[in-house]
Amino acid sequence: MAVQAAKVIAEEVMAGHYYHTQRGTLMLTVLPLAALLTGLPGILAMTLRPGHWPWLLLAPSALCCGLAWLFSSLTVEVSGTGIRWYFGPGLWDYRVALSDIEGVRIVRNTWLNGFGIRMGTGRRLYNVSGLDAVELRLKTGDIGGIGTDDPHGLV
Incomplete structure (x- = not known):
């Protein structure tokens, strides 16, 4: 059974699939x-x-x-065609096609960037805990940041 599970995980990694949930430790403490x-x-x-x-x-x-319930976690999924992320129970989600992404890089935010959904001109940050994030530079010129405790895995 363990060998079969390892094969499934290996196939997903080779196919470009990624799935990770970060618990919103800060949100679950402060709120x-x-x-x-x-x-x-x-x-x-x-x-x-x-x-x-x-x-x-x-x-x-x-x-x-x-x-606290809505922002209890942040889940990120990457498939062969796009990236999808959602907070907590997944009442709403966000999607970007991989073809719309110009570049990605690991960034370290400051606490001044805030947590939750932060919006500015041409910029958005989705974060529940921690300061590490992956920045998505879109072909439209917009920049999106997805907070994660696994930045290297997400990239």
């Missing part, structure tokens, strides 16, 4: 902590002064929990 800190005033208000409005104070906490 639940923010949910706890933003939820405490709501919990206090509900216990000290019950009424109809205190539950509204829990909205930021719920938002942080939702963001």
Whole structure:
């Protein structure tokens, strides 16, 4: 059985297939902590002064929990025709045809670049944790960055 699995992996590597999921360690640490800190005033208000409005104070906490779920990981797949990546449960994904890519290189971001989806003029960065990324230079002139803890494997 192990020999057969090794053959399948070898065939995928030879065919140019790549699949890797990076856990969003930063997102899974910071966002639940923010949910706890933003939820405490709501919990206090509900216990000290019950009424109809205190539950509204829990909205930021719920938002942080939702963001933690959405950005819990970043999965990247490369096939013979394109590259696809998505966050967490994969509610939406991003795709680029390999024929649209002019070049790739490994880059190291600073923490100032941020995490999640960062957009600028002609630039986008998709990142859940860490500072390593692979930069995709597209033929259109746009630059996309995909954060990864396996930059050499992705390249």
